[in-house]
Amino acid sequence: MTQDIRNYRITEGKPNLRRFHQARWDEPIIFELNQPGQRGVLLPRAAAEIKEEVGDVLASIPEMMRRKQHPALPEISQAQVLRHYLRLSQENLGADLNVDIGQGTCTMKYNPKVNEQLARLPGIAEIHPLQDEKTVQGILEIMYRFEAVLKEISGMDRFSFQSQAGSQSIYTCAAIMRAYHQANGEADQRDEVITTIFSHPSNAACAKVAGYKVITLYPESNGYPDLDALKAAVSERTAGLMIANPEDTGIFNPYIADFVNVIHEAGGLSFYDQANANGILGITRARDAGFDMCHFNLHKTFATPHGCGGPGGGAAGVSEELAKFLPTPVVGFDGKKYFLDYERPESIGKVRSFYGVAPVVLKAYAWAMSLGADGLREVAEVAVLNNNYLLKKMLEIPGVSAPYAEGKHRIEQVRYSWQELYEDTGISSEDIGLRAADFGLHYWTSHHPFVVPEPNTLEPTESYTKDEIDEYVGVLRKIAEEARTNPDLVKSAPHNSTIHRIDDHDTLDNPEKWAVTWRAYQRKLKQNKNR
Amino acid sequence: MMSSNQKKLGFIINPVAGLGGRVGLKGSDGKLIQLRARELGATPEAQDRASDALRSLKVSIGDQVELVTYPGEMGENTAANCGYSPVVTGEIESGKTTAADSRRAAQDMLEHGVDLILFTGGDGTARDICEAVGESVPVLGIPAGVKIHSAVFGVNPLSSGELAAEYLKGEIQTLQSLEVMDIDEEAYRKGIISPCLVGYLRVPYQRQLVQARKSPSPASEEGTLQAIALDVIDHMDDSCYIIGPGTTTQPILNALGLKKTLIGVDVVQNRKQVTLDANEETLLQLLENQNAKVVVTPIGGQGFIFGRGNQQISPKVLSKIDPGNIIVISTLEKILSLGGRPLLVDTGDREVDQVLCRYMMVITGYGNRIVYPVKGGRQSRG
Structure with a gap:
């Protein structure tokens, strides 16, 4: 007799908790799978006449650039490679596998697969950032258009996509803050940046990297700092404010425009950290609250995958007044063609090579355009x-x-x-x-x-x-x-997961014990033996 | 059988700790009060709390530890009830134990070479242990007293047991000097609070406040304190610097190659020692003809920056100092341990307190400040 299969999953109308058990493969590191002579794909040897025609290919590479030894890569067949990575993937809780609600602040959302397909089209996957701009008009146009989208979302006047991560964008803005005060002859005097304890920690970190002292505000019971606390922190030494809103608590500071005002009156600039802008898209705009700069993590709010599926991408936006300080180059349009603008004497320089992570910008643009203004809201x-x-x-x-x-x-x-x-x-x-x-x-x-x-x-x-x-x-x-x-x-949990507990944290915390590459592992192993 | 690397845990219960609390006697120090508490129907809770802690210890470490304890209600009974066969040392008069027994017990544990003393009690017991062994052996408190102002206790008996186990297993290796505070119970019963800093105990570091995984805590705690000290030193001018008590202020003088009175107030000027262990009068004399700055740190868990443990820096002294010249220093962890409660002042002079009640910058690292409110300590107590 056929039974209702739902009976196994539902009790009294409510779904049971999953009886989950993760795979455990004890899978070796791929270098340990090395079998000399094995190959993934065997290519046919070139015919004699081709060889004759082409000559010694290696000879065309300058002597100094030729390897003396073969690269120390594992030799392994295709089927083994597939099994290896599939097993590893089963020992993970990836974004397409688990309900990623528990990674709060990371804005784990669905990254549409159609956008991944777009980014793998030969027209985008096979171009190179050093190509002449005449031959990459398509991606330049997409960057130009996506800049227009972000300008509308934030109210800012110019954007740079050069940074490859959110924090790189934040650093870009901290460096612009420094360049602005330098241009005004106040860089030495203004050496303090104000932030809040529940703002994105990268604000304090990037301010520090840019050479600033950091003053942190602590919230009242309503979740945001008192305006008087800000006033106590502000002085002629204030370079600016670097703040998230809502902060990590998910609480929105309704007095944010007053905060910006206090900073402006003291001669500082205000930067709005919008790494995670997911709750305010189409609802509030950074520039409308008076901010001079903002940034977005494209791999959070704009639905491109995070680092491991990445790369990530940051977008740093500024007001007209600060546009001259943006990293070089930015994408321009002269009415006929798109171009890379390098003529930027007051620019902070580069925070990263080239002009942006092309596939990430493309995916973010595709996501925004598929939703439209109403959809983003x-x-x-x-x-x-x-x-x-x-x-x-x-x-x-x-x-x-x-x-x-x-x-x-x-x-x-x-x-x-x-x-x-x-x-x-x-x-x-x-x-x-x-x-x-x-x-x-x-x-x-x-x-x-x-x-x-x-x-x-x-x-x-x-x-x-x-x-x-x-x-x-x-x-x-x-x-x-x-x-x-x-x-x-x-x-004593976990019991059903791949790895139980790592009790010896020393191996993770001690630089002498950890190794992040096979080569480092070999070297440290040797050092240990010699001791 | 005992293996040579088996850890030894000294286990002490102050059987009368907590006796006075429930019946509203604000403490249990002294025989008369204990008698009065029993008359009012108080029953000692110390045994229950101690066995909660021992059970949680046992879950975590099992039999890999040897207990050394005192007879009867001072530890032997509870240890046996929890399935341990402790080494019992010393003698007591059952039902009539006093502070002297706690002190003697702690000394005996020290002689037995224990790796950690786990005691059950409140501030009074912490004070006795501190007086007996000081910082010569690690100590951790199971909170069971009426007064818990000291920072040497676990959050609750369960976490004390767990923390002790983690320390004995070597999972936590860092020790921290934390404040032992005690208040005059006689005065407290009359509504006057005057806790004083009695000394410090070496306590295993409680992990929830440190970045245990990302950076090994020994470096981070010590490094932070040194960074704070360097920030203060780098901004020193030719004023005289009145340096309050504490393990947070100590690295400033250490970095200058000077001595520090741990629970006293020292003065330096132009990076040289002016006075060691100054009293109010000395400070007032110094202030007569020169500019001074004060460096203080909040008391852990409470937040007092003036009026507790540094009464030498009196209202008279403070009234001669510009509030902008008060430098508050603290690790971020210590500020966060206040759970959002403000820093407190209770100098004994309302006007002086009022001037200090403002947002203050607290130095939390080199080039790091947090803006934090200061309020009057007296009215904030219920």
Whole structure:
């Protein structure tokens, strides 16, 4: 007799939690699979007449550029390569595999596969950044057009796509801040940048790299700093403000225009970190609040894959007044053709080679154009709606709280606290994260230092369905129950994941012990033996 | 059988800790108060809290530890109830233990060569342990007292047990000098709070506040303190610098090659020692004809920058110093441990307090500041 298959997955109308178990392959490193003589593809030997015609190919390469030895790459057949990487992929919780709500602040959303296909078309995949601009008019046009999109979204006047990461864009803006004060003869005097403790940590970091001292503001119970705290920090030494809004708590500072004003009155510039602009697309604009600069992570808000599926891409935008400081070159249009503008004497120079990560800009442009202006706003609206649904569900779990701005809605993410559960049971946020892996879910825990105790940041974006959000909350609810009824199970998790626990953190923390490449591993191994 | 690398844990319970709390006696120091508390129906909670901690220790470390403890209610009973067969040392008069027993127990543990002393009690017990062993052996408190102003306790008994286990297993190797505070209970019962800094204990570093994975904490804690010290030194002018007590201020003088009185106030000028362990009068004399700056650090977990542990820097002294010349230094972790509560001042002079109640810049690293509010400490207590 045929049974209803849903009976196995549903109890009393509600879906059961998954009985997940991850693969474990004990897969060696690919270099260990080396079998001398093995090949992926065997190419036919060139015919004698071709050889004769072409001559000694190697001789055409200058002596100094020729390798003396073969590269130390593993020799391995195609089938083995496929099995190797497929096995590794099964030991991962990738973005296409798990519900990535647990990577709050990262804006994990669906990266449409059609855009990946676009980026792999020969017309984009096979061009080179050193090609003459006449032969790459297509990608220059896309950069020019996407700049227009970002100008509309932010209200800024010019953008640079040169940076290959969000933080590189932030650094670009910090360097522009320095160039601006230098041009005004105030660079020595203005050596302080103000930020907030829940702003993107790259703000403080990039300000430091650009040579600034950093003053950090701490929030009041409403989640953002008091204007008087800002006034206490501002002086003739202020170079500028570098701030996110909403901050990592998902709380929007409604007095942001006043903040910008205070900075401007003191002679500083204001930079708006929009690494994650997912909750405000089409709703607020950086320039309308008075900001002089902003940036976007294309691999967050604009749906291009993050680093591992990347590369990433940053877009740094500035007001007309600051446009002359942008990195060289920027993309221009003279009415007939697109060109690269290198004539920029006041530019900060380069933060990266060439003029932008072409496939990333293309994918972001395709994503924005497929949605249109209304669609972009809808992205923000759905992301905010999802987040507030998640917030309500989360707060129903005993032991969890959402510090600051209690009882109020949040924008696109929330930094929760498991402090109450920790005090009751000794189960920390990190323990919960490790147990979540037993249900096939990733949960990010490195919020150090803990401003919110036992923190956990969740961001559902617009991409996850209600069922997926329910599943995520269901798992956390289950773990919180386990913390009270069977804490040892949580403490000793994960049980169904590829790797149990790495107890010896020294191997990760100690530069003498870690190796990030095969070559470094070989070298360190040798050093150890010689000791 | 015991292996030679088995760790030794000294385990002490102050059986009367926490006795006075529930019945509103604001502490349990002194025999009369303990008697009064028992009359009011108080039962000691120390045993329960101690066994919570021992159970959590056992889950984590099992039998890989040898317990050394004191007889009966000072540890033996609870250890046995939790399945340990402890080495019992010393003698007590059951039902009549005093502060002297805690001190003696701590000294005996030290002689037994324990790797860590885990004690159950409150500020009074912490003070006894501190007086007995100081910083010669690592110590960790299981909170069970009425007064918990000291920073040497775990968040709760479970986490004390776990932290002890992590330390004994070598997962945590860093020790931190943390404040032992005690208040005069007699005065406290009359509504007057005057906690003083008694000394420091070496306590295993609590991991939730440090970036344990990304950078090894020994370097980060020590490095941060040195960075703060260098920031202060690099901005020094020819004023005289009144340096408050604490392990955060100590590296400033160390970096200058000078001595520091850990729980006292020292003065330097032009990178040279002017006075060691100055009192109010000395400070007032120094202030008569010169400009001065004050360097202080908040007390961990409480946030007092004036009026606790540095009473030498009195309202009279402070009224002669421009508030802009007060330099507050702290690791970011110490500020964050306040959980958003403000820094506090309670100098004993309302006007002086009021002048100090403002947003202050706190130096948290080289070229790093956090803007943090200061409020009056007196009204903030319920």
